Amino acid sequence: MKDFSSRRSVLLLFCVFSLSVWTPAASEFRICSYNVQNFNLDKASNYRVLHTLTRIVSRCDICLLQHVVDPDGKAIGALLAALNRESERYNGHRYKSVTSTSLGNSPDDMEQYVFIFRPQQVKVTGEHQYKGKLSFDRPPFVIRFQSTKTAINEFILVPLHSNPKKAVQEIDQLYNVFEEVSRKWNNSNVMFLGDFHAGCAYVTRKDRKSIRLYKNSNFSWLIGDRADTTVTDSTTCPYDRIVVHGEPFLKAIVPFSSQVFKFGEDFKLEKRKVLEVSDHYPLEVTLKSSAPLLQATPLLILLTVIVRFFMPTL
Ligand SMILES: *[C@@H]1O[C@H](CO)[C@@H](O)[C@H](O)[C@H]1NC(C)=O
Numbered sequence: 001m002k003d004f005s006s007r008r009s010v011l012l013l014f015c016v017f018s019l020s021v022w023t024p025a026a027s028e029f030r031i032c033s034y035n036v037q038n039f040n041l042d043k044a045s046n047y048r049v050l051h052t053l054t055r056i057v058s059r060c061d062i063c064l065l066q067h068v069v070d071p072d073g074k075a076i077g078a079l080l081a082a083l084n085r086e087s088e089r090y091n092g093h094r095y096k097s098v099t100s101t102s103l104g105n106s107p108d109d110m111e112q113y114v115f116i117f118r119p120q121q122v123k124v125t126g127e128h129q130y131k132g133k134l135s136f137d138r139p140p141f142v143i144r145f146q147s148t149k150t151a152i153n154e155f156i157l158v159p160l161h162s163n164p165k166k167a168v169q170e171i172d173q174l175y176n177v178f179e180e181v182s183r184k185w186n187n188s189n190v191m192f193l194g195d196f197h198a199g200c201a202y203v204t205r206k207d208r209k210s211i212r213l214y215k216n217s218n219f220s221w222l223i224g225d226r227a228d229t230t231v232t233d234s235t236t237c238p239y240d241r242i243v244v245h246g247e248p249f250l251k252a253i254v255p256f257s258s259q260v261f262k263f264g265e266d267f268k269l270e271k272r273k274v275l276e277v278s279d280h281y282p283l284e285v286t287l288k289s290s291a292p293l294l295q296a297t298p299l300l301i302l303l304t305v306i307v308r309f310f311m312p313t314l
Pocket residue numbers: 186
């Protein structure tokens with residue numbers, strides 16, 4: 001009997017200890033963006049690629065994938081299955097996705113935007129396909145999200161995988177998308193993300209003068225001009241970007257949290273294996289949590305653990 005109760009307290013102590021370890025992770029809300037370079041069923045069938053991609057996406061509460069070529073949804077289905085199969089390993093998170101139609105100007109070059117998200121953390125409250133066919137090769141598929149876990153609560157994500165030859169024009173046109181969606185939803189908490197090709201030969205310093213997202217100081221570029229989002233050693237280009245509109249959104253972001261995630265180092269993968277997934281690196285940014293929930297969450301988990309422990313039949 002005595003032995004049993006001491007085992008109990010050890011277990012409880014262990015729970016409390018692990019809670020203090022989990023707390024920082026629970027308070028983070030991470031948004032990611034990744035050009036997965038022609039992600040199709042072939043690529044999803046490569047076990048190693050799928051596994052690496054699963055590790056990357058499982059870091060994020062929302063992950064935008066671009067350059068997805070998966071009209072029947074089988075490749076994304078395989079990725080979701082892998083994420084949810086291993087959900088134990090990823091703190092028990094489950095994942096869902098919302099996918100655009102195939103976008104592009106020629107039948108043999110069609111791509112989709114895909115948002116993979118954790119439905120327990122964030123809800124999709126609106127979808128809007130921008131229609132300006134003349135402005136974009138792959139017009140943004142805009143999503144409004146709502147999350148009680150973040151300080152910003154409701155925000156809009158605008159993805160763009162630009163046509164490199166029209167990068168300057170397309171990035172500038174994001175301003176029109178901003179006007180349309182912020183009016184539509186009466187919400188100007190807008191984040192733009194994706195492979196804009198916003199650097200090297202496609203967008204020069206001089207070109208920035210004709211890009212409204214650069215000129216208008218209400219927009220903050222979180223991935224700077226010196227970043228390198230390409231994997232190969234031969235290029236140093238800040239193609240992929242995250243831009244946010246407005247003071248409220250900027251204040252909701254954890255300072256210095258935006259980064260190019262060079263996962264080869266973290267995952268101990270050779271460059272060759274990194275390139276199997278994509279020639280781009282993913283981007284990440286962290287939103288501040290909603291403060292009251294930050295305090296409530298560990299307590300709730302603790303209560304759940306205690307209840308589960310003493311009443312295992314529940
Ligand atoms: C739009 O949002 C603002 C605050 O963000 C609010 O004051 C205003 O009433 C809203 N307008 C409409 C038409 O809902």
